[in-house]
Amino acid sequence: MSPDTSNGAHETYDDDIVRLFFGATVLWAVVGMLVGVIIALQLAFWPANMDVPYLTFGRLRPLHTNAVIFAFAGNAVFTGIYYSMQRLMKVRTHDLLSRIHFWGWQGIIVSAALTLPFGFTQSREYAELIWPIDIAIAVVWVVFAINFFYTIAYRKVQHLYVAIWFYMSFVLTVAVLHIVNALALPATLTRSFPLYSGMTDALVQWWYGHNAVAFFLTTPFLGLMYYFLPKAAERPVFSYRLSIIHFWALVFLYIWAGPHHLLYSGLPDWVQTVGSIFSIMLIAPSWGGMLNGLLTLRGAWDRLRTDPIIKFLVVGVSFYGMSTFEGPMMSVRSVNALSHFTNWVVGHVHSGALGWNGMISFGMLYWLAPRLWGKVHNESWVSLHFWMATIGIVLYVVSMWAGGLTEGLMWRAINADGLLAYPNFVDIVQRLAPFYWTRFFGGTLFLLGALLMAFNFILTIRDARAAGASAPVAAK
Amino acid sequence: MIAASLNPVFRAASEAHDLGWLGSVSTLLFVVAFLAWSWVAYNPRNRARWEAAGRLPLEDDSSPGGDA
Numbered sequence: 001m002s003p004d005t006s007n008g009a010h011e012t013y014d015d016d017i018v019r020l021f022f023g024a025t026v027l028w029a030v031v032g033m034l035v036g037v038i039i040a041l042q043l044a045f046w047p048a049n050m051d052v053p054y055l056t057f058g059r060l061r062p063l064h065t066n067a068v069i070f071a072f073a074g075n076a077v078f079t080g081i082y083y084s085m086q087r088l089m090k091v092r093t094h095d096l097l098s099r100i101h102f103w104g105w106q107g108i109i110v111s112a113a114l115t116l117p118f119g120f121t122q123s124r125e126y127a128e129l130i131w132p133i134d135i136a137i138a139v140v141w142v143v144f145a146i147n148f149f150y151t152i153a154y155r156k157v158q159h160l161y162v163a164i165w166f167y168m169s170f171v172l173t174v175a176v177l178h179i180v181n182a183l184a185l186p187a188t189l190t191r192s193f194p195l196y197s198g199m200t201d202a203l204v205q206w207w208y209g210h211n212a213v214a215f216f217l218t219t220p221f222l223g224l225m226y227y228f229l230p231k232a233a234e235r236p237v238f239s240y241r242l243s244i245i246h247f248w249a250l251v252f253l254y255i256w257a258g259p260h261h262l263l264y265s266g267l268p269d270w271v272q273t274v275g276s277i278f279s280i281m282l283i284a285p286s287w288g289g290m291l292n293g294l295l296t297l298r299g300a301w302d303r304l305r306t307d308p309i310i311k312f313l314v315v316g317v318s319f320y321g322m323s324t325f326e327g328p329m330m331s332v333r334s335v336n337a338l339s340h341f342t343n344w345v346v347g348h349v350h351s352g353a354l355g356w357n358g359m360i361s362f363g364m365l366y367w368l369a370p371r372l373w374g375k376v377h378n379e380s381w382v383s384l385h386f387w388m389a390t391i392g393i394v395l396y397v398v399s400m401w402a403g404g405l406t407e408g409l410m411w412r413a414i415n416a417d418g419l420l421a422y423p424n425f426v427d428i429v430q431r432l433a434p435f436y437w438t439r440f441f442g443g444t445l446f447l448l449g450a451l452l453m454a455f456n457f458i459l460t461i462r463d464a465r466a467a468g469a470s471a472p473v474a475a476k
Numbered sequence: 477m478i479a480a481s482l483n484p485v486f487r488a489a490s491e492a493h494d495l496g497w498l499g500s501v502s503t504l505l506f507v508v509a510f511l512a513w514s515w516v517a518y519n520p521r522n523r524a525r526w527e528a529a530g531r532l533p534l535e536d537d538s539s540p541g542g543d544a
């Protein structure tokens with residue numbers, strides 16, 4: 001695999017746009033995770049908000065979630081899509097539309113980073129941004145969709161590889177979710193009233209919120225898995241037939257699972273039950289996809305010991321399996337009665353977010369770097385990053401499980417007289433301190449790993465420039 | 477079951493328009509669609525086609541140096 005980016009074969013594809021999204025992914029990974037580490041510290045040690053209103057937990061938390069989901073994970077997915085779809089379709093994406101998509105998306109991220117700390121918010125989880133930004137998102141997304149479907153329409157390969165189907169579900173569903181959930185009546189430039197109210201509002205919000213997980217953090221990443229894992233393993237996916245059943249079963253079931261966020265709420269019981277049933281059924285396509293990914297390594301398991309890229313991807317797919325086992329379990333009402341509102345949910349989120357989205361993205365970036373610039377500056381740092389990330393995730397997730405069970409059990413504990421055993425909420429919060437500190441250390445390790453990666457890539461680009469052999473670099 | 481959680485007006489409306497049949501029919505349709513698609517996917521006659529499709533990512537020119 002000798003990397004060479006000056007080859008004429010590349011000229012038909014727009015790899016500069018891939019470089020741009022690549023750079024943005026790395027930048028926002030560091031920023032978003034840094035904010036995560038800061039709010040993790042604030043939960044363990046509240047004076048860490050330094051008494052500055054803009055840096056309080058309530059304002060930084062949505063900044064964290066927006067930065068890691070829409071900026072880090074979003075840019076990672078765009079990087080992978082622009083790289084792989086041009087090659088799977090054997091046609092170049094539209095240069096101008098791609099640039100509008102790129103700069104528009106980064107502009108949205110910057111405006112999010114400015115408005116949220118200043119307290120401009122719609123207070124809808126994962127849809128906090130105020131209405132003018134919501135409109136910008138819709139416009140940029142439509143530009144991306146036109147570019148995407150234009151590329152498909154002009155493709156030179158007849159069959160749409162399964163990864164493209166997963167990307168397609170992302171492009172279409174996110175558009176619908178965003179527009180329906182964001183419908184609101186503007187009152188001023190920064191304020192608006194949602195169109196829905198009461199339980200309807202909650203249901204729309206969690207139909208959106210859940211499917212943001214499904215179609216922003218899951219299906220596009222499965223598309224990346226179906227492209228980059230075979231690439232890295234140098235063999236086709238284990239079963240293509242399974243992959244196409246996996247796709248349809250997954251997208252069909254996912255759409256209905258939202259009510260598992262609203263168990264024991266005022267939502268009609270039958271809707272809650274439908275949500276639970278679909279969530280439990282989801283384990284089948286999820287694990288089908290996971291096994292299809294893992295078994296792609298058949299006959300090449302030794303690479304798992306030697307190739308850090310394979311390590312990132314395999315651990316990523318394994319965490320996907322873990323969080324999609326955990327999720328259906330938490331959708332069972334009696335389990336949810338214990339887990340809801342506790343740190344267990346936060347543990348579940350980050351086993352998906354750090355383990356699945358993080359590791360797949362890192363593996364993909366390390367695979368791409370030599371193809372976009374040249375040999376990665378320091379190969380042993382890649383392995384070091386792998387171990388920092390893995391240990392970081394384990395510390396994060398295990399401490400949150402333990403903390404979540406602790407608080408869940410303490411909340412419901414009842415003494416012999418039938419009274420709450422721990423009537424003082426703050427007593428329970430104090431018990432969580434050691435778990436919060438452990439999570440902070442785990443998260444810091446994960447962040448340091450990402451910083452090491454960023455540094456490694458900067459040096460890689462510098463090497464490429466020094467060698468003068470590379471194509472023009474991300475700076476534009 | 478549904479009706480119990482609604483106010484009297486909605487209760488009357490929901491009893492007048494019991495949509496239970498919709499659940500049964502759509503379940504049936506989706507099960508049939510699932511079986512039909514599985515049949516297409518696993519039909520031995522399509523084997524070569526899927527195998528060729530599975531090789532698509534390995535046939536592109538992503539690494540001029542050689543892993544294609």
Ligand code: HEM
Pocket residue numbers: 032033034036037039040041043061064065068069072073345346349350353354357358439440443444446447
């Ligand atoms: C260094 C890495 C990270 C650290 C230290 C971190 C820390 C945190 C903290 C402290 C919270 C608030 C939890 C609470 O309210 O109790 C949080 C929430 C959240 N984080 Fe992270 N995070 C990190 C990376 C990520 C990444 C990479 C993603 C997504 C790709 C992510 C997605 C989320 C989401 C979705 C929530 C909201 C969870 C919920 O509402 O249950 N985080 N994170």
Ligand code: HEM
Pocket residue numbers: 125213217218257260261262279280282283286320323324325326327328329330331336339340341345348349352353356357
């Ligand atoms: C079969 C797959 C999955 C199912 C059935 C599932 C189910 C659940 C359930 C029951 C909750 C807790 C709701 C509550 O009590 O409030 C939850 C929360 C969450 N899950 Fe999953 N999960 C799955 C996979 C994933 C994956 C792969 C990710 C991330 C990549 C993820 C991200 C989240 C997030 C961000 C939340 C927190 C939402 C919030 O309260 O802010 N889930 N999930």
